[in-house]
Amino acid sequence: MKRIVPYIALVVSALLVTFILLEMGWYVASPDTLEIDSTTTDSKSDQVLADTVPKPGSGNAPSQSAGNVAIFPDEPGATATNSEMKPTEPVADMQPENLQEESSLRVTVLDPAGEPVRPVLIAVEVKPGLNGKRGWHKKFRERDLVGSGPFDLSIPGELRISESATMAVYALVEGYAFEKLDLPVTATEVEVRLVEPAYLILEVPNADGNSDRRVFWKLVGELGEFWRADDSPSSESPGGGGRYTSPFRSALVRPGMYTLEIIRTASVRGGANPGPGGWGDLVLDTYELELKAGRNDFSVNYPVLHKLTIAAGGAQPGELRLVSPKGIVLPVVEREDETCFPYVPAGDWILYDRIGRQRVTVDFDMTVEFLPLDADCYRICELPEDCSMAQAGFCSGDLLVAVNGVEITDMRNPHWYTGLDYQTWTVHRDGARKDVSFTYRDVLKSLPDELKPKLTQPWRRDGWPEELRIP
Numbered sequence: 001m002k003r004i005v006p007y008i009a010l011v012v013s014a015l016l017v018t019f020i021l022l023e024m025g026w027y028v029a030s031p032d033t034l035e036i037d038s039t040t041t042d043s044k045s046d047q048v049l050a051d052t053v054p055k056p057g058s059g060n061a062p063s064q065s066a067g068n069v070a071i072f073p074d075e076p077g078a079t080a081t082n083s084e085m086k087p088t089e090p091v092a093d094m095q096p097e098n099l100q101e102e103s104s105l106r107v108t109v110l111d112p113a114g115e116p117v118r119p120v121l122i123a124v125e126v127k128p129g130l131n132g133k134r135g136w137h138k139k140f141r142e143r144d145l146v147g148s149g150p151f152d153l154s155i156p157g158e159l160r161i162s163e164s165a166t167m168a169v170y171a172l173v174e175g176y177a178f179e180k181l182d183l184p185v186t187a188t189e190v191e192v193r194l195v196e197p198a199y200l201i202l203e204v205p206n207a208d209g210n211s212d213r214r215v216f217w218k219l220v221g222e223l224g225e226f227w228r229a230d231d232s233p234s235s236e237s238p239g240g241g242g243r244y245t246s247p248f249r250s251a252l253v254r255p256g257m258y259t260l261e262i263i264r265t266a267s268v269r270g271g272a273n274p275g276p277g278g279w280g281d282l283v284l285d286t287y288e289l290e291l292k293a294g295r296n297d298f299s300v301n302y303p304v305l306h307k308l309t310i311a312a313g314g315a316q317p318g319e320l321r322l323v324s325p326k327g328i329v330l331p332v333v334e335r336e337d338e339t340c341f342p343y344v345p346a347g348d349w350i351l352y353d354r355i356g357r358q359r360v361t362v363d364f365d366m367t368v369e370f371l372p373l374d375a376d377c378y379r380i381c382e383l384p385e386d387c388s389m390a391q392a393g394f395c396s397g398d399l400l401v402a403v404n405g406v407e408i409t410d411m412r413n414p415h416w417y418t419g420l421d422y423q424t425w426t427v428h429r430d431g432a433r434k435d436v437s438f439t440y441r442d443v444l445k446s447l448p449d450e451l452k453p454k455l456t457q458p459w460r461r462d463g464w465p466e467e468l469r470i471p
Contacts, residue, residue, distance in 0.1 A: 103157040106189040108150040109171050112196055116148040123170040126159045126185060150189075160185050177254045180223050198255045198291040199229070202248035203299040210302045213243045214265045215284070219250055219291075221258045226251045253291060260287040262303060264343050283328055284345050308341040308360070309367040310351070318353040320370070322360070327471035350470060355411045355458045357468040373468060375411050375458030377401045380427070388446050389455065392438040395429060399461055402426035411458055428461065 105124065111117050122140045129136035136159060145151050159165060165185040169192065172178040177197040183190055202217060213235065219226040228234070232249040262285045284303050289296070310320060310332070320332040322341055325348065330341050344362050351358045356372025378400040383390040401408055403425055406416040424437045447455070464470075 103155055103160060104188065105153045105155055105169075106150050107153055107169060107171070107192065108190070109148075109173060109192045109194070111173075111176075111194050114193075116150070117173055117194070118142070118145055118148045119171050119173045121170070121172040122151065122153065124153060124155055125168045125170070126155070127166050128162065128164075130156060130158055175252070177252045178223070179254075195254060196293040197252035198293050198296060199252050200248070200250035200258075200260070200289070200291060201295055201297050202246075202250070202260070203297065204244070204246040204248060204302050205299065207244065207246040207302045210243070212264075212302075212305065215303060216243055216263055216265075217248055218261050218263065219253060219258045219289075220261055221253060221256060223254065226253050226258075255291055255293050258289050258291055260289055260298070260300075262286070262300070264303075264305070282330060282343060284343070285324075285328060286326055303345045305343040305345060306362050307365045308344045308362055310339045310341075311367060311369045312339075318355065320351065320353050322349045322351055323470050324349055325471065350468060352470065357464065357470070359467050373460075373465070375460055377408050377428070377459050377461050378456045379459035381455055381457060383455065384451075387451070387455075388443045392443045393436040394425075394427065398427035398429050399459060400425055400456065401428050401433070401461065 107122055109117055109119050109122075120142055122145065123137060124140075125135060125137040127135040136156065138153075138155065140151070140153055159167075162185065167183045167185045167187065169181045169183060169190055170178060171192040171194075173194060175197075176194045179192050179194060181190060181192060200219065217228075227250070228244055229249045229251050233245045233247075235243055235245050261283050264282045264284055265280065284305075287298070287300065289298060308322070320339070322330040322332075322344065324345075330344060330349075333340055333342055346363045347361070349360045349362060351360045351368070351370065352372065356370075356374040358368075358370060358372040360368055380389070380394055380396060380398040380400060382396045383394060403416050404418050404420065404423055405426075406418075408414075408416050421440050422437070423440050424435050426433055426435050428434075444452075
């Protein structure tokens, strides 16, 4: 028995030590004891700017919410895919391990009367970030902000070392438009003064009963993109998404100039560029508006969209586009059995590819033959002074009309091109023709790849007719 006792004591000691270690490990890992860094993205971050408090919804009074707003407009991915678009947040890389040297930034937020107020959110963004990262940002919410300020916010001291760094401070106060201030990265104190907000009441007379639930509106200003107020009326579709009914009431914004965009979500996949998923958000029309403090009224009809199908005709087109007099560009959709533009508002458009242009009037679902007026030469664009083409004797604005004595007559079949190393190009400059001889390898092959596509563009010697000019 005496021999067994030491072994029992050893086992009990081992179990006790194991239990203590497990308890310590649990304590370190316990989520209840961790302080969540406000630079991380939590489950509520997407609600901060849009849903801070319950919203009143009576009549045409403005919502007290700041609305759906992208407060970091410099980052990509700002387009919407449904009517409940939430604010975008910066995608800057976080470096919590490098926050050892803290520096203080004192922020005071004042209402239009000059009285200090407590914001819903203050965000600080610095670019570039630590260790060569794209950026650093931190959000301070109501739980971090005590009283009405001033608020002393801690940011990494290392961020203030770089002379090329920039800092932005964003402040959001309930009942006001959000404010953004750009500061020197060395700033230690900032005062954010709020202004009386503006909001838009958009009447859409033919919105009710319209079957297209993928069309919606947004305001675009210097500080980002702004959507409808959260208590604006909307009509939801069974599968989610929906459209706004009339009247549309915007979020609260700063007074100033804005672009009202009418948008259609053409595909749940894709994006702002053509691809296998089709196009994402298509801008169908734009209106320039000046919004003053308080209520602003505007009226526009819900767009009636048509399908424009393209027959190749005599020309073999490249990648087709439609452009409106306002500069709205719609992409073509290539399908197995057709080439078309599925969603085109009625009106005058220019149908074009890289070389040719053709005027098209759309007022119903229709098919047109692509018979464009083609370019008949190349125009040399802006040449940098140290560019090899400029040094060879070419000038910005030259019209290239012949290559090695062969006139350029058919831009779609460039049989005039030759692979000779020593070449002579003929340009039309100041009403006269001029030959420029050069060595292809030394002049054109030596151009930087990023510069080559920008140096020439298809052109007509007498200019494009007025009705075919592209904004």
